[in-house]
Amino acid sequence: xxxxxxxxxxxxxxxxxxxxxxxxxxxxxxxxxxxxxxxxxxxxxxxxxxxxxxxxxxxxxxxxxxxxxxxxxxxxxxxxxxxxxxxxxxxxxxxxxxxxxxxxxxxxxxxxxxxxxxxxxxxxxxxxxxxxxxxxxxxxxxxxxxxxxxxxxxxxxxxxxxxxxxxxxxxxxxxxxxxxxxxxxxxxxxxxxxxxxxxxxxxxxxxxxxxxxxxxxxxxxxxxxxxxxxxxxxxxxxxxxxxxxxxxxxxxxxxxxxxxxxxxxxxx
Numbered sequence: 496x497x498x499x500x501x502x503x504x505x506x507x508x509x510x511x512x513x514x515x516x517x518x519x520x521x522x523x524x525x526x527x528x529x530x531x532x533x534x535x536x537x538x539x540x541x542x543x544x545x546x547x548x549x550x551x552x553x554x555x556x557x558x559x560x561x562x563x564x565x566x567x568x569x570x571x572x573x574x575x576x577x578x579x580x581x582x583x584x585x586x587x588x589x590x591x592x593x594x595x596x597x598x599x600x601x602x603x604x605x606x607x608x609x610x611x612x613x614x615x616x617x618x619x620x621x622x623x624x625x626x627x628x629x630x631x632x633x634x635x636x637x638x639x640x641x642x643x644x645x646x647x648x649x650x651x652x653x654x655x656x657x658x659x660x661x662x663x664x665x666x667x668x669x670x671x672x673x674x675x676x677x678x679x680x681x682x683x684x685x686x687x688x689x690x691x692x693x694x695x696x697x698x699x700x701x702x703x704x705x706x707x708x709x710x711x712x713x714x715x716x717x718x719x720x721x722x723x724x725x726x727x728x729x730x731x732x733x734x735x736x737x738x739x740x741x742x743x744x745x746x747x748x749x750x751x752x753x754x755x756x757x758x759x760x761x762x763x
Contacts, residue, residue, distance in 0.1 A: 523724035547600035708761035
């Protein structure tokens with residue numbers, strides 16, 4: 496216990512704890528409607544887009560977080576519009592955009608800076624990557640995501656389960672689907688520094704799937720998924736400190752263990 500408490504003597508761990516807990520909560524809450532609407536891989540696609548944008552920002556000397564935010568939000572909007580087209584399915588659109596963005600990021604990196612520490616941290620995550628300015632921006636944006644999710648909870652619930660009925664009752668379905676995509680884009684960009692492009696989608700998928708193994712009501716699933724995501728992140732951060740393992744990978748292992756436990760309990 497004293498060893499665990501000593502980890503908070505390091506400012507970078509405190510910053511990682513604050514941002515990671517908020518991002519995990521945001522990702523889990525958004526993950527429930529995304530999984531139910533079969534958009535769960537949008538987090539993976541947007542993370543690849545974010546990596547491409549961050550690679551370009553590092554190569555050009557721009558502020559990575561400020562540069563990637565509008566790019567990923569635009570990509571989320573385009574993904575939604577393409578997925579609504581009858582010609583292209585949602586999974587195909589995500590695959591095309593994510594592969595293209597990842598390829599652009601790798602090419603830009605190889606032609607300019609090479610695989611520097613900054614680029615590597617965006618790919619696989621790094622607990623040392625969070626500066627004070629990043630923390631301030633991340634906390635502000637995460638608070639906005641949580642506030643908007645709570646404010647439009649009932650509308651997102653209606654759009655998630657029955658779009659046709661929602662349209663018939665006058666709910667602007669397109670606007671709320673766009674809101675869901677943009678909030679997901681914000682969460683993905685915020686979590687990139689901690690989890691990396693390769694692992695950020697796990698924060699969206701695992702808590703929602705785990706909660707659905709135990710609960711059937713939408714509100715119960717949302718609450719449990721959010722709480723479980725925060726707990727798994729705290730356990731992953733502590734495990735990373737004790738075992739000297741990467742934070743992102745350790746958090747994913749904790750999420751996987753929680754999913755297997757919830758699946759076993761759900762069968763009972």
